[in-house]
Amino acid sequence: MCGIACQNAGMDIVSSKPSGVRARKRQETLERIAETGLRLFSRNGYEATTLDAIAEGAGISRRTFFHYFKSKEEILLDWQLRGFSASLRKAVLAQPAGKGPVEVVRDAMLILSDGFRTQEFISIDRVLRSSETLKARKQATYGLHEQALYATLMERWPDPDRGATLRLVAMASLGAMRLAIEAWIQAGGDRPVDSFLHAAFDGLASEFGKPS
Amino acid sequence: MCGIACQNAGMDIVSSKPSGVRARKRQETLERIAETGLRLFSRNGYEATTLDAIAEGAGISRRTFFHYFKSKEEILLDWQLRGFSASLRKAVLAQPAGKGPVEVVRDAMLILSDGFRTQEFISIDRVLRSSETLKARKQATYGLHEQALYATLMERWPDPDRGATLRLVAMASLGAMRLAIEAWIQAGGDRPVDSFLHAAFDGLASEFGKPS
DNA sequence: GAATATTTTTGCATCGAGTGCGATTTGGCC
């Protein structure tokens, strides 16, 4: 539960000093572990990378690792969550008024879609698809993103009666994004991500918009 | 990968004898393990149930367990997959012609929704929600259901050009079902499952059907 | 029915992830 987010909790609450050196070293160590882990995962595979190897590469003991990450998988979880949910929230709230929820989410995702092109994203996504356990974790992360997006949408349209439909919007939008990314990777990255994202939302509209 | 489905593969293909006693005993053992596991999970919790306990309860050795299930989690995975994907496929293919994909899937799900009321379903679903790892697995299973449903839809509408939209239909429909079940469990089971399912599909139609 | 082949079961040794505990070190604070 406590990845990168809460290592310096209390700083802003208690008036005691931020304790400069400690927080900085802790931050550095955290990043060093994550970096080392992701690098070894990409190079040698996830299963083949032992905690001992990560610990040694990061210059800490095996035991200390667990003071920074709850598990080996959490390195990947943390990476997935690090930026995306937060930036999606920002992009959603920055959308102009007058649009409906679906359009808002779609346009926000289109803005973020550049981030999927990076070598880091593609490389780590390959790791995420390399084993059943990790695929499960990846799916689960989409669940977390779904919750986060739902919360953001409720923040923007704070009508309790819309809760259920906003949940649906979050679910279907993130699903559309997931399928768009999958199709894009499948296609080898020729066409831009945007076009897949557009196609996905258009597809949803045409299939679910019909008179029932 | 090989749960209950393939333990007697070859029986129907090769003309060699079905080997009566072996297949039957194997089947019995498999069911005994699954039963024991699910019972212990529901009673004592997932983490607290060790493989030794399951093995002892099923009357086998710890090592033999792994000849029937690849992992402890697979007992739950298997249970989830056992019926649902297959019956959904059946229900989808049994729908009358003339309906669109979304209606077909929705109506098929409405038929199956009775199965969610059972005590077994509710009890095991509680186990599935009891830890982060299992929640991840549950989400992943929806991914497998998604693949299966997509395959079924492609079977019914074998137009390669529709592949992308049928994938979207499978994704959004199963997502709608998931949210409907969650809402139903959240509500304590007062209103019937059907109404939540209807509401979810209607919600998708009204949100995504708007002119963009 | 006995001998043989194949599958199933089992015990044992081993690996790796994860946890609890207590000792030691390090940084913050007076």
Added chain:
DNA sequence: GGCCAAATCGCACTCGATGCAAAAATATTC
């Protein structure tokens, strides 16, 4: 300097999972 709290570490341990080879159960052949 000395005191407190936090970080690091080593160690022992549990548990899930795998490889291997022997033993037991079942199927097959003559």
